[in-house]
Amino acid sequence: MTRTEIPARTGWSAALKEGQTFSVIDVEGGQAADLWAFNSEDVEEFLSAHHTRTMNSEVYPRKGWTFYTNERRPILEFVEDTSPGRHDCLAAACDKVRYELLGAGSDHGSCEENLQAETGKHGFEVRHAPQPINVFANFRVTPEGGFELLECVTKPGDAATFKALMDCVVVLSACPQDIIPFQPGGPTSMAAEVSD
Amino acid sequence: MSAVEVQESIQIPAREGRGVQLKAGQRFRCIDVEGKQCGDLFAFCSDNVREYHSAEHTRVWNDNLFPRVGEPFVTNRRRPILTFLADDTPGRHDMLIAACDPTRFELLGCEGWHASCQENLEKVMAGFGHEEIEIPQPINIFTNLPVGTDGSLSWEPALTKAGDSITLRVELDSYVVLTACAQDVLPINNKEPSPLALEVLAD
Numbered sequence: 387m388t389r390t391e392i393p394a395r396t397g398w399s400a401a402l403k404e405g406q407t408f409s410v411i412d413v414e415g416g417q418a419a420d421l422w423a424f425n426s427e428d429v430e431e432f433l434s435a436h437h438t439r440t441m442n443s444e445v446y447p448r449k450g451w452t453f454y455t456n457e458r459r460p461i462l463e464f465v466e467d468t469s470p471g472r473h474d475c476l477a478a479a480c481d482k483v484r485y486e487l488l489g490a491g492s493d494h495g496s497c498e499e500n501l502q503a504e505t506g507k508h509g510f511e512v513r514h515a516p517q518p519i520n521v522f523a524n525f526r527v528t529p530e531g532g533f534e535l536l537e538c539v540t541k542p543g544d545a546a547t548f549k550a551l552m553d554c555v556v557v558l559s560a561c562p563q564d565i566i567p568f569q570p571g572g573p574t575s576m577a578a579e580v581s582d
Numbered sequence: 583m584s585a586v587e588v589q590e591s592i593q594i595p596a597r598e599g600r601g602v603q604l605k606a607g608q609r610f611r612c613i614d615v616e617g618k619q620c621g622d623l624f625a626f627c628s629d630n631v632r633e634y635h636s637a638e639h640t641r642v643w644n645d646n647l648f649p650r651v652g653e654p655f656v657t658n659r660r661r662p663i664l665t666f667l668a669d670d671t672p673g674r675h676d677m678l679i680a681a682c683d684p685t686r687f688e689l690l691g692c693e694g695w696h697a698s699c700q701e702n703l704e705k706v707m708a709g710f711g712h713e714e715i716e717i718p719q720p721i722n723i724f725t726n727l728p729v730g731t732d733g734s735l736s737w738e739p740a741l742t743k744a745g746d747s748i749t750l751r752v753e754l755d756s757y758v759v760l761t762a763c764a765q766d767v768l769p770i771n772n773k774e775p776s777p778l779a780l781e782v783l784a785d
């Protein structure tokens with residue numbers, strides 16, 4: 387098992403073999419991570435939230451879910467969850483424009499820019515972030531069809547564990563959102579643990 | 583409702599797609615000709631098809647699963663590309679489900695080729711000279727997929743009647759593509775795919 391600290395507001399990535407697992411750990415609690423996965427053999431195939439929702443006929447990611455690619459092939463499985471189980475796959479990743487529109491300027495840092503920096507380390511570019519899996523993000527649909535960004539309810543040390551179902555590059559971003567108050571205590575660090 | 587002059591009327595046969603290039607400010611109407619038929623609607627910026635309507639950015643923009651009348655649909659660069667002007671339907675639409683594609687029908691047990699919204703979109707965009715496009719999450723108009731309080735999705739037949747329509751305005755020069763959903767295994771089109779129409783309205 388290899389553990390890596392992910393400082394607040396930064397990204398992390400790893401090339402995994404089919405069968406390897408990785409855990410996303412909320413070190414201090416109240417923090418969300420954006421998660422992406424790309425087929426190592428063909429990065430145009432990647433985890434697609436809308437295909438995953440369609441295949442599972444559900445909108446809230448939970449333990450037991452298989453995540454599918456834009457080719458409808460299994461890429462990750464959600465195998466363990468010690469958190470209260472609130473996760474999202476409906477909200478776009480934050481990006482440079484998001485913070486400009488929120489009045490925070492152009493050099494705020496964002497999950498999309500973290501993703502782009504991480505995929506560069508693996509030799510590929512993404513023009514814009516696919517819909518991420520927002521691990522620990524407590525975003526909920528109201529009975530009237532509203533969409534609310536509620537505060538994260540994770541405690542220190544809560545972990546979500548995923549298994550690679552194909553060789554893939556996985557990327558995490560410790561979300562730097564500090565304008566919309568869904569991360570109580572502000573952006574904090576996370577950790578990733580990868581099985582041998 | 584005052585009479586609206588139609589500049590161009592595009593008939594979309596069952597299981598097929600059609601598109602039109604529109605300028606910012608133009609209005610169009612999507613019509614369910616016979617009722618109970620879903621449509622997959624897409625909008626791509628004319629000057630850069632890598633920028634297109636993005637459901638996930640629209641949800642965050644409006645704090646809603648689907649825009650209400652008066653609200654915008656925004657792109658993956660967070661710019662309004664369409665505005666929802668009028669809804670003359672029972673009000674059920676979806677932006678959570680992927681476009682149907684050949685793999686979807688193969689997994690549902692269909693043998694051989696089956697028409698799909700993804701192939702329809704690719705064909706229309708190729709006709710505009712864009713062979714390589716990303717496949718966005720569609721705006722699934724007239725689609726009745728209620729979300730339960732537990733997050734479950736129910737695949738219900740569309741509630742639209744013959745002639746029901748929605749009206750939108752284009753905010754950025756765009757390719758607008760509408761496909762008459764070919765789904766005949768699940769009941770969203772009442773298992774009888776039927777035609778749609780797309781009307782460009784006069785200024």
